[in-house]
Amino acid sequence: MKELVRDTIVGHLLRLATTRRVLQYEEERDQSLWKRYVDKEKSGRMAHHGSPEEEEEEETGDASDNSTQEQQRAGVAEGNTTATTRNSSDTQVGSGDAQRNEVSGVPVDPEKGRDVSIVTWFGDDDPENPLNWSTGKKFLVTFLICLLTFSVYIGSAIYSAGTQGVMERFRVSQVAATLGLTLFVAGYGLGPMVWAPMSEIPQIGRNPIYIGTLVVFVFFQFAVIYAKNFGMLLAFRFLTGLFGSPVLATGGASLSDMYMPAKRAYAIGIWGIAAISGPVLGPLIGGFAAQHKGWQWPIWELLWLSGFSLIVLAIFLPETSSANILYRRSRRLRKLTGRNDLKCEPELMSEQMTSKEIVLMTLVRPFSLNFLEPILFLLNLYIALIYGILYVWFESFAIVFEGIYGFNLGEEGLSFVGILVGSLVVIPPFFLYLYFIQEPQFNENGEIKPEKRLPPACIGGFCIPLCLFWFGWTARPSVHWIVPIIGSGWFSVGAFLLFNSVLNYLGDAYPDYAASVYAGNDFMRSSFGAGFPLFAAAMYTNLGVGWASSTLGFLSIAFIPIPFVLCIYGERIRKASKRARHDL
Known part of the structure; x- marks a missing residue:
């Protein structure tokens, strides 16, 4: 019942009136939990090519080039940040001087990447979903x-x-x-x-x-x-x-x-x-x-x-609305951690929309x-x-x-x-x-x-x-x-x-x-x-x-x-x- 009322209009008003001291979320009681709500793989993709989705393959180039690119992207996903190769350019971003996404450890591509950590469900059984x-x-x-x-x-x-x-x-x-x-x-x-x-x-x-x-x-x-x-x-x-x-x-x-x-x-x-x-x-x-x-x-x-x-x-x-639930979760985590890079996918999509x-x-x-x-x-x-x-x-x-x-x-x-x-x-x-x-x-x-x-x-x-x-x-x-x-x-x-x-x-x-x-x-x-x-x-x-x-x-x-x-x-x-x- 507590979790039910917490997400209602009355629950939001009670939280606002008590400065979030009642009907708290789990991450508000234990701020160290914030990392479990962040998807490392999607955050790495945001750093690499500016989208949480997998990057589409280029059809040009021979098979060996494609194989090399696959290996490099796999290394990035595993945290191997010695170098990363972009499909659209031969320019390499070295691991020594590149800005990194802290959650995934992936260097942020200066042309396409964004330093954003994706907030999502912490698993298939997330009770807030x-x-x-x-x-x-x-x-x-x-x-x-x-x-x-x-x-x-x-x-x-x-x-x-x-x-x-x-x-x-x-x-x-x-x-x-x-x-x-x-x-x-x-x-x-x-x-x-x-x-x-x-x-x-x-x-x-x-x-x-x-x-x-x-x-x-x-x-x-x-x-x-x-x-x-x-x-x-x-x-x-x-x-x-x-x-x-x-x-x-x-x-x-x-x-x-x-x-x-x-x-x-x-x-x-x-x-x-x-x-x-x-x-x-x-x-x-x-x-x-x-x-x-x-x-x-x-x-x-x-x-x-x-x-x-x-x-x-x-x-x-x-x-x-799952989009609104994730948006409010990412907003809470930003207030709790002071990290402005924590955002959910629906929020990113709405930010990209013009008036x-x-x-x-x-x-x-x-x-x-x-x-x-x-x-x-x-x-x-x-x-x-x-x-x-x-x-x-x-x-x-x-x-x-x-x-x-x-x-x-x-x-x-x-x-x-x-x-x-x-x-x-x-x-x-x-x-x-x-x-x-x-x-x-x-x-x-x-x-x-x-x-x-x-x-x-x-x-x-x-x-x-x-x-x-x-x-x-x-x-x-x-x-x-x-x-x-x-x-x-x-x-x-x-x-x-x-x-x-x-x-x-x-x-x-x-x-x-x-x-x-x-x-x-x-x-x-x-x-x-x-x-x-x-x-x-x-x-x-x-x-x-x-x-x-x-x-x-x-x-x-x-x-x-x-x-x-x-x-x-x-x-x-x-x-x-x-x-x-x-x-x-």
């Missing part, structure tokens, strides 16, 4: 990420329970009142395009983004509750979505920080349940409150839930990846369509269960439970598939071809139209209300299989850009989710429940071939990309 955390700690952090995701996602649908009250209070039309939902969704689609890449910067990490934006999210709820006019209501609904958004895209990256690829799908599956539960339980939680207390009470419930999450996460959520490159990474990269990578664009478009259909379809529940079956506002919220049950029912068979079929396909390095993540998506694609046709043509007075509710469960089965397969595929295919890729996915689906509800009421009123749902079903059928095409041709397309992974 998120991949080495105990199972209990990983489960706790997964639960906290799910709690944060649920607390934000519920903010969209919980508002819809009070739409009628908003119409009466501000004297606006139903379409105008629906803007409070769509602007919130638009906000949490746009926000990750900035917040997610920022969380990849070693000096920032994920926790400051999560907690900092959640603080704003919580306090902006007061502005929504006490809005003086309709414009103020809409403005702060958009801003709350914007500031609540980071976990909706970066949550998957946080889980990837902790779990190896073979186990990551399980964690993302649980995270997916939290994401589905928010929009599903929002009308249920907010319905009875809006019915008896008015439109503001669902927002009060959102405030209480997100405020509780803020307190819990500030105390118990540790940093999961223009940082702006491109944070503002341009998510958009360029999303629209210029064919794989990303097709899959994000598919997921966006499903997300948009979900929000259009949600608007039909009031028409069906209030208009046809005579439910009141609170009882209408109960009609969404079928979707939640469907998401819970699909978990056991999906996990069995992962354990018995997908895990054995991983190689000895714990890697799998990304395309092998997609077969569940091929099945999930058929569940969406099945749900929409079932729901649309059974929602009539002559059919019991339980029948369309049962049919609604197929949507969560299909959406679960699609979302989990696609998110795992994207993480495997673009591991170096995971946060930006997830941000682009969130942007696309939120754009559709924001726009589609605006025409939902008119669509269901003019076409009727049956044909309106069927129209959505036919639209979803048109996209079913996408995962099949990527299963067959995805590897070829991926290897033609400059940014996707090519070694699998």
